[in-house]
Amino acid sequence: xxxxxxxxxxxxxxxxxxxxxxxxxxxxxxxxxxxxxxxxxxxxxxxxxxxxxxxxxxxxxxxxxxxxxxxxxxxxxxxxxxxxxxxxxxxxxxxxxxxxxxxxxxxxxxxxxxxxxxxxxxxxxxxxxxxxxxxxxxxxxxxxxxxxxxxxxxxxxxxxxxxxxxxxxxxxxxxxxxxxxxxxxxxxxxxxxxxxxxxxxxxxxxxxxxxxxxxxxxxxxxxxxxxxxxxxxxxxxxxxxxxxxxxxxxxxxxxxxxxxxxxxxxxxxxxxxxxxxxxxxxxxxxxxxxxxxxxxxxxxxxxxxxxxxxxxxxxxxxxxxxxxxxxxxxxxxxxxxxxxxxxxxxxxxxxxxxxxxxxxxxxxxxxxxxxxxxxxxxxxxxxxxxxxxxxxxxxxxxxxxxxxxxxxxxxxxxxxxxxxxxxxxxxxxxxxxxxxxxxxxxxxxxxxxxxxxxxxxxxxxxxxxxxxxxxxxxxxxxxxxxxxxxxxxxxxxxxxxxxxxxxxxxxxxxxxxxxxxxxxxxxxxxxxxxxxxxxxxxxxxxxxxxxxxxxxxxxxxxxxxxxxxxxxxxxxxxxxxxxxxxxxxxxxxxxxxxxxxxxxxxxxxxxxxxxxxxxxxxxxxxxxxxxxxxxxxxxxxxxxxxxxxxxxxxxxxxxxxxxxxxxxxxxxxxxxxxxxxxxxxxxxxxxxxxxxxxxxxxxxxxxxxxxxxxxxxxxxxxxxxxxxxxxxxxxxxxxxxxxxxxxx
Numbered sequence: 001x002x003x004x005x006x007x008x009x010x011x012x013x014x015x016x017x018x019x020x021x022x023x024x025x026x027x028x029x030x031x032x033x034x035x036x037x038x039x040x041x042x043x044x045x046x047x048x049x050x051x052x053x054x055x056x057x058x059x060x061x062x063x064x065x066x067x068x069x070x071x072x073x074x075x076x077x078x079x080x081x082x083x084x085x086x087x088x089x090x091x092x093x094x095x096x097x098x099x100x101x102x103x104x105x106x107x108x109x110x111x112x113x114x115x116x117x118x119x120x121x122x123x124x125x126x127x128x129x130x131x132x133x134x135x136x137x138x139x140x141x142x143x144x145x146x147x148x149x150x151x152x153x154x155x156x157x158x159x160x161x162x163x164x165x166x167x168x169x170x171x172x173x174x175x176x177x178x179x180x181x182x183x184x185x186x187x188x189x190x191x192x193x194x195x196x197x198x199x200x201x202x203x204x205x206x207x208x209x210x211x212x213x214x215x216x217x218x219x220x221x222x223x224x225x226x227x228x229x230x231x232x233x234x235x236x237x238x239x240x241x242x243x244x245x246x247x248x249x250x251x252x253x254x255x256x257x258x259x260x261x262x263x264x265x266x267x268x269x270x271x272x273x274x275x276x277x278x279x280x281x282x283x284x285x286x287x288x289x290x291x292x293x294x295x296x297x298x299x300x301x302x303x304x305x306x307x308x309x310x311x312x313x314x315x316x317x318x319x320x321x322x323x324x325x326x327x328x329x330x331x332x333x334x335x336x337x338x339x340x341x342x343x344x345x346x347x348x349x350x351x352x353x354x355x356x357x358x359x360x361x362x363x364x365x366x367x368x369x370x371x372x373x374x375x376x377x378x379x380x381x382x383x384x385x386x387x388x389x390x391x392x393x394x395x396x397x398x399x400x401x402x403x404x405x406x407x408x409x410x411x412x413x414x415x416x417x418x419x420x421x422x423x424x425x426x427x428x429x430x431x432x433x434x435x436x437x438x439x440x441x442x443x444x445x446x447x448x449x450x451x452x453x454x455x456x457x458x459x460x461x462x463x464x465x466x467x468x469x470x471x472x473x474x475x476x477x478x479x480x481x482x483x484x485x486x487x488x489x490x491x492x493x494x495x496x497x498x499x500x501x502x503x504x505x506x507x508x509x510x511x512x513x514x515x516x517x518x519x520x521x522x523x524x525x526x527x528x529x530x531x532x533x534x535x536x537x538x539x540x541x542x543x544x545x546x547x548x549x550x551x552x553x554x555x556x557x558x559x560x561x562x563x564x565x566x567x568x569x570x571x572x573x574x575x576x577x578x579x580x581x582x583x584x585x586x587x588x589x590x591x592x593x594x595x596x597x598x599x600x601x602x603x604x605x606x607x608x609x610x611x612x613x614x615x616x617x618x619x620x621x622x623x624x625x626x627x628x629x630x631x632x633x634x635x636x637x638x639x640x641x642x643x644x645x646x647x648x649x650x651x652x653x654x655x656x657x658x659x660x661x662x663x664x665x666x667x668x669x670x671x672x673x674x675x676x677x678x679x680x681x682x683x684x685x686x687x688x689x690x691x692x693x694x695x696x697x698x699x700x701x702x703x704x705x706x707x708x709x710x711x712x713x714x715x716x717x718x719x720x721x722x723x724x725x726x727x728x729x730x731x732x733x734x735x736x737x738x739x740x741x742x743x744x
Contacts, residue, residue, distance in 0.1 A: 009220075009221070009222045010088065010220070010222055010223065012291050012292065012294065012295040013334065014088075015088035015089075015295060016088075016294075016295060016298045016334050016335055018086075018088040019086060019088055019089060019298060019299065019302040019335065019337075020302075020335055020336055020337055022086060022302075023302060023337045024337075024712065024713070026045060026046055027041055027724055027726075027727055028712075029046045030046055030097075030727070031726070031727060033046065035729075036727060036728055036729035036730075036732070037727055037728075038598055038728055038729055038732040039721075039723075040266070040305050040338065040340065040721045040722075040723060041305060041337075041338045041723050041724055041727050042260060042264070042304060042305055043094060043095070043256070043257075043260070043302065043303050043304030043305060044094065044095050044096055044097045044260065045082075045084050045094045045095070045096045045097070046096070046097055047082055047096035047097060049082070051080055051081070051082065051096075052080050053076065053077055053080050055073050056072070056073060056076070057069070061130055063127075063129065063130075065127070065128070065129050065470070065471050065472070066188065066192075066470055066471065066473070067188055067189055067191075067192030067193070067469075067473040067475055067490070068188040068191050068192045069192075070192060070472075070473065070475055071191060071192025071193060071194070071195035071196050071475060072191075072192070072195050074195065074196050074199055074261075074262070074475065075195040075196060075198055075199030075202075076199070077199070077261070078196075078199030078200060078202060078203040078258075079199060079202050079203070081095070081096070081203055081261075082096050083203075083206050083207050083210040084096065085207065085210055085211055085214060085227070085230060086302070087214065087218065087223045087226065087227060088223070088226075089299040089302060089303075090226070090230075090246055090249065090250075090295055090296040090299040091230070091246075091249060091250045091253045091296070091299045091300060091303060092204075092207040092210075092211060092230050092234055092250065092253070093203075093204075093207055093250075093253055093254055093257050093303065094257055094303060094304075095257040095258075095260050095261050095304075125150050125151025125464075125471075125472075126151060127151065127471060127472045128151055128467065128471040128472065129470075129471055132467050132471060134150070134460070134463055137456055137459055137460055137463065140452070140453070140456040141456065141457075141460070143420075144416070144417065144420050144421065144449075144452070144453040144456070145417035145419075145420045145603055145606065145607070146414075146415070146416050146417065146453055146456065146457055146460075147413075147414060147415040147416075147599070148414060148456075148457055148460040148461075148464075149410060149413035149414035149460070149461070149464065150460045150461075150463055150464045151464065151468065151471070151472060152410055152413030152414070152464070153262075153263040153264075153265070153413075153472060153474070154259070154262070154263055154264065154265035154266065154267065154474070154476075154477060155267070155397060155400065155409065155410050155411050155412055155413055156267065156402055156407060156408050156409055156410070156474070156477060156481075156491060156496075157267045157269065157393075157394055157396045157397075157401075157402030157403065157404045157405070157407065157409075158255075158267060158268070158269060158404060158405055158477050158479075158480030158481065159269065159404035159405025159406070159480055159481065159482065160252065160255065160268065160269040160274055160404070160480060161269075161274065161404075162405065162479070162480050162481075162482070163251060163255060163479065163480055164241065164242055164248055164251060164274070165241060166241055167237065167239060167240050167241030167242065167251070168197055168200055168201055168204070168237065168238065168239065168254075169201075169238070169239030169240060169241075170241055171197055171479055172194065172197045172198070172201075174485050175190055175193050175194050175197065175485055176190075176194065178190070178485050178486055178488060179194075179488070182487075182488050184488050189488045189489070189490065190488060192473070192475060193475065193478060193479065193485070196258075196475055196476070196479075197479070200254060200258060201238050201239070203254075204234050204237060204238050204254060205234075205235075205238055207230075207234055208231050208234045208235045208238075211227045211228070211230045211231035211234070212227070212228070212231045214227045215227035215228045215231065229246075230250075233246060233247050233250055234250065237250060237251060237254070242278070244278060244281075244282055244287060244288075245275060245278035245279050245281075245282045245287075245288055245293060245296060246288075246296050247278075248274075248275055248278045249275070249296050249297070249299065249300045252268065252300060253299075253300055253303040253304075255268075255476075255480075256268070256300075256303055256304040256306045257303065257304065258476055259306070259476050259477070260304055260306075262475060262476045263472070265476060265477065266305070266306050266307050266340070266396075266397065266398075267306065267307055267396035267397055267402070267477075268306040268307055268308035268396055269308055269309075269394060269396065269404055270308065270309050270310070270312070270320070270394045270404070271308035271309065271310060271328060271341070272310040272311070272320070272321075272322055272324045272325040272328055273320055273322075274308075275324060276322050276324050279293060279323070279324045279327075290323075290327060293324075293327055294327055294330050294331045294334060295331075297327060297328060297331035298331040298334060298335040301331060301332065301335055301337070301339045302335065302337065305338055305339055305340050305721070305722070306340065307340040307341075307342070307395070307396045307397050307398070307721075308340070308341055308342070308394070308396060309341070309342045309343075309344055309371065309394040309395045309396065310325045310328050310329075310341060310342070310343055310344070310353075310368070311325055311343050311344045311345070311349055311350075311353055312344025312346065312349075312371075312373060312391070312394075313344070313346055313348075313373060313377075313391045314391065315388035315389070315391050315392055316388070317348075317391070319346075319348055319349055319350055320344075321349060321350040321353050325350075325353055326352075326353060326356060328341060329341075329353075329356055329357055329360060329368070332360070332366045332367075332368075333360045333363075333364070333366045335366075336364060336366050336713065336715075337715075338715055338721075338722040338723050338724060339366065339722060340369075340398075340720075340721050340722055341368045341369075342368055342369045342370070342371045342395035342690075343357050343368040343369070343370055343371065344371045344373055344394075344395065345370050345371065345372050345373060345680055345681065345684045346373035346374065346684065347374075347681070347684070347685070351677070354677055354680065354681075355673055355677060357370075358673050358676045358677060358680075359673060361693060361694075361695050362664075362667070362672070362673065362676075362695045364715075365694070365695070365696070365714065365715040365716070365717075365722075366715065367693065367695075367717065367722075369395070369690060369691065369692050369693070369717060369720055370680050370684075370690065370691040370692075370693070371395035371401065371655075371689070371690055372680075372683060372684040372687075372688045372689050372690060372691065373391070373684065374684050374685060374687060374688075375649055375651070375684070375686075375687040375688050375689040376390070376393065376401055376653060376655070376689050377390040377391055377393075377653075378390070378651075378687070379649075379650075379651045379652050379653035379654070379687075379689070380393060380401075380652070380653030381653075382651065382652055382653070383500065383589065383591070383652060383653060385498075389403065390653070392404070393407075393653075395690070397411060397412050397720065398412050398597060398719060398720030398721050399411070399412055399504075399593070399595045399597070399655045399657055399690060399719065399720040400412050400502065400654070400655060400720075401653070401655070403498060405480055405481045405482045405496070406481070406482050406483070406496050406497050406498055407496065407497075407498040407499075407500060408491050408492055408495075408496050408498070408499050408500075408501075409499075409500050409501065409502050409591070410461075410464070410492075410501050410502060411502035411593075411654065412502070412504070412595070412597070414457065414502065414503045414504055415504055415505075415506050415596065415597070415599060415603065416453055416454065416457055416503060416504070416505050416506065417453075417505075417506055417507055417603045417607075417620065418450070418505045418506060418507040418508060418510075418511050418571065418575065419506075419507040419510045419511055419603075419604075419607055419610065419620050420449075420453070420607060421446055421449035421450040421452075421453055422446055422449075422510075422511045422514060422515075422610070423607060423608060423610070424445070424449045425442055425443075425445035425446040425448070425449050426442060426537075426611075428445050429441050429442045429445060429530075430530060430531075430534045434530070434531075437530045438523070439515070439518065439519055439523060442515070442518070443515075446511075447574060450574065450575070450578060451578055454503075454575075454578040454579055457503060458582075458583075458584040458585065458588075458590060459584070459585060461501050461503075461584050461588060461590065462584045462585055462586045462588065464492075465492060465493075465499075465501075465584075465586070465588060466586075468490075468492045468493070469489075469490035469492055469493035473490045473492070473493075474490055474491040474492060474495075477491060478490060478491055478495060481495060481496050482496065482497070483495050483496050483497060484496065499588055499589065500589050500590075500591050500653070501584070501588050501589065501590050501591065502590070502591045502592075502593060502654045503579050503590050503591070503592055503593070503654075504592075504593045504594060504595040504596070504654070505575050505579075505592065505593070505594050505595075506594070506595070506596040506599070506600065506603055506620060506621075506623070507596070507600070507603065507620035507621050508557070508568055508571060508572060508594055508621055508623075508624050508648065509556070509557045509558070509568065509612075509621035509622075509624075509625065509626050509627045509630075510610055510612055510614060510620045510621040510627070511567070511568075511571050512556075512557040512564050512565075512567040512568035512571055513552075513554070513556045513557055513564050513567075513611075513612035513627065514610045514611040514612040515563075515564070515567040515571075515611075516554050516555070516556070516557070516562065516563045516564035516567050516612075517551040517552070517554050517611045517612050517613070518533070518611050519563055519567075520554045520563065521533075521550060521551055521554065527550065528547070533611060536548070536609075537608060537609045537610070537611065538608070538609075540608070540609045540615055540616040541609060541613075541615065548613045548615075549613065551611055551612060551613045552612060552613030553613075556612075556626060556627065556630040556631075557626050557627075557630065557644060558625075558626025558627075558630040558631055558640050558641055558644040559626075559630060559631050559640060560640050560643060560644070565644065565647065568624075568644070568647070568648055569647055569648055572594065572624070572648035572649075572650065575592055575594070575650070576592045576650040576651070576652070579591070579592035579650075580592050580650070580652050591650075591652045591653055591654040592650040592652060592654060593650060593654030593655050593656055593689075594623055594624035594648065594650065594656040595623050595624075595654075595655060595656065595657060595719075596620075596621075596622050596623045596719070597719050597720075598718055598719055598732055598735070600619040600620050600621065600622050600735060601618075601619040601731055601732075601734075601735070603619075603620055604617060604618050604619040604620045605617050607620065612627075619735060622659065622735060622739075623645075623656065623657055623659060623719070624644075624645050624648050624649075624656045624657075624658075625641065625644075625645060625658070625659050625739075626640075626641055626644050628735075628738045628739050628741070628742035629742040630742075632742075637742075638660060638662070638670075638679065639679070641658065641660065642658055642660070642679060642682070642683050642686070642688070643686070645657075645658040645683075645688060646658075646683060646686035646687055646688045649687050649688065649689060651687065654689075655689040655690040656688075656689055656690075657689065657690040657691065657692055657719065657720065658683060658688055658690065658691045658692070659692045659693075659719065659739065660679075660691065660692070660693045660694070661693075661694045661695075661696065661736070661739045661740040662676070662693070662694065662695045662696075663696070663697060663698055663740070664695060664696065664697045665697065667695060676693075690720065692717045692718075692719060692720060693717060694716055694717055694736075694740070696714075696716075696740060698740065698741060700714070701725075701736075701737055701740050701741075702737070702741075704725050704726070705730070705733055705734075705737050708725060708726035709726065711725065711726070712724075712726055714726070716728075716736060718732075718736065
């Protein structure tokens with residue numbers, strides 16, 4: 001490492017470059033060992049050495065359930081977890097991926113691509129007790145292609161000010177204080193949380209020793225001093241609360257690592273506002289410069305790709321943009337690895353921050369996503385909350401926002417396929433006598449089947465809320481919530497004050513375009529009979545490509561003013577009413593959104609051909625976006641797409657993202673940064689909720705798709721997260737490529 005600067009001291013830029021180089025090496029190693037991974041490129045370190053750990057269970061099935069058993073094993077894991085310090089980082093620590101069996105999944109990497117709606121109907125969520133099965137519900141989930149989110153973990157936002165104000169020692173004292181004050185008959189909750197914190201402290205202490213050992217062996221004086229500073233900082237942080245910007249970043253790095261170990265948590269907080277007091281104090285005292293702050297932020301982003309937000313409004317309406325907001329963008333830009341930062345957009349924001357974010361996306365892809373305040377805040381307020389409270393929500397997940405430390409929302413774990421109810425409805429209409437087949441009958445049956453699937457999903461939510469805490473508790477995030485420690489209750493079991501359970505629908509364009517195709521080609525033009533349509537669908541358009549193209553050629557959702565647009569709005573309204581119109585049987589509010597993540601291919605498996613010209617088993621539509629190719633024409637298509645997604649927003653505070661891919665040449669022809677800025681602000685005013693954006697040339701994406709090694713540094717915002725393009729499987733890359741080609 002020191003050979004990089006034999007002729008002088010390493011600058012901050014050189015240290016950041018060394019972090020980037022290591023990150024790329026780690027990613028290549030992960031791909032070589034495990035194959036592609038269709039999720040965030042998390043900050044874990046590939047680890048070869050054996051780790052002396054075996055879970056300890058007191059159950060006949062060998063499982064580890066409940067907070068006491070999990071806390072005990074989590075502590076044991078942290079006591080042997082490897083120590084890691086990159087000599088060019090400002091911070092110590094990282095979590096590792098090992099091949100050993102994990103404690104409730106702690107060290108093992110989760111990968112997407114499984115058919116999670118399939119399998120044994122007597123199944124249960126992973127890591128739940130065998131007796132907690134839900135066979136009847138699970139059969140409905142399988143039938144309707146539902147990913148129910150039962151057993152979902154970590155999808156709430158922590159309030160990291162709790163940790164920064166208390167430190168690990170203060171958190172430990174808080175746990176002990178409320179255990180003594182509440183005198184619970186069963187102390188499991190407090191025992192488990194105490195074990196976790198004690199394990200974290202031990203892990204930090206081992207890093208202090210490692211940093212001093214590394215310093216003693218380091219020849220470069222700058223790196224040796226850095227390692228000694230890491231040792232001093234972390235010796236304080238074993239018990240003490242952070243006093244400086246660097247100590248605050250180090251505390252957050254420990255949180256990130258431990259949060260990832262526990263079922264891949266990923267939510268952080270409003271990072272610019274969280275760290276601003278430390279930044280201002282350090283700059284005023286002359287302890288740091290903007291250059292050193294950027295290095296420390298880059299070190300934090302190297303540690304992990306946790307989700308956080310910059311900008312936006314304070315509860316009183318003030319703009320939260322600060323000098324630190326710009327430095328966050330600068331750190332992302334200089335580090336140039338995947339990072340998951342969102343910029344909160346609102347009309348009164350500092351436009352310089354918005355333009356700088358767009359500039360970096362265009363330059364090298366180190367861009368933010370854009371969380372749109374108007375739709376998010378006004379939608380959340382419709383649930384009966386003050387607008388001031390709505391402004392406190394932060395975008396801290398792939399597609400989701402949450403109130404830090406006081407809201408349990410369980411977002412981004414549920415996917416309901418909107419297409420399967422349509423297939424069932426169409427089958428039933430086809431079974432009717434010829435004279436009874438019509439669009440009204442199809443819509444009525446679609447309404448019934450979608451209602452069945454939503455009702456089952458709500459029952460699943462109740463089952464989750466009833467059982468999750470005793471199986472797979474929020475052991476990490478409980479430490480950063482208001483009420484959990486004070487009450488001795490898990491966040492999903494009454495530990496926080498606000499419960500809004502999010503549910504996302506997938507495949508809107510497939511359904512809308514199918515309704516429109518039937519209406520035009522079968523009902524109005526009579527170019528096909530219902531029986532002929534059924535025959536072609538059953539045969540997956542075999543030897544009938546002209547028929548498939550005819551169905552696909554109707555004016556589709558997104559073209560503006562088409563029947564497909566009207567069907568999309570009608571389906572979205574039905575979806576919204578079914579989800580938000582009634583609570584779960586046990587009274588929990590459900591918040592509708594339209595978001596697919598990257599599982600459109602997964603959900604499409606098992607679904608037959610559809611009247612929009614989609615082949616059997618092909619992917620269904622992405623989130624609420626129109627299907628690729630819905631309207632050729634560069635900037636016209638981009639604007640039409642934004643208008644379409646704005647028109648189907650459910651409007652209750654959950655997101656329905658807009659995914660945009662700009663070809664570099666078309667973007668230049670449109671007007672560059674100014675045109676993108678205008679589009680973002682317009683979508684916010686329309687009530688949009690989230691924009692994910694890529695700027696790339698058609699030639700570049702085709703080369704990288706054919707051979708990812710030709711563009712090893714290429715980063716893509718996949719849905720709400722950023723990843724190296726080379727880390728994604730070909731199947732997962734294909735929809736991204738299709739969108740880029742269609743929109744270029």
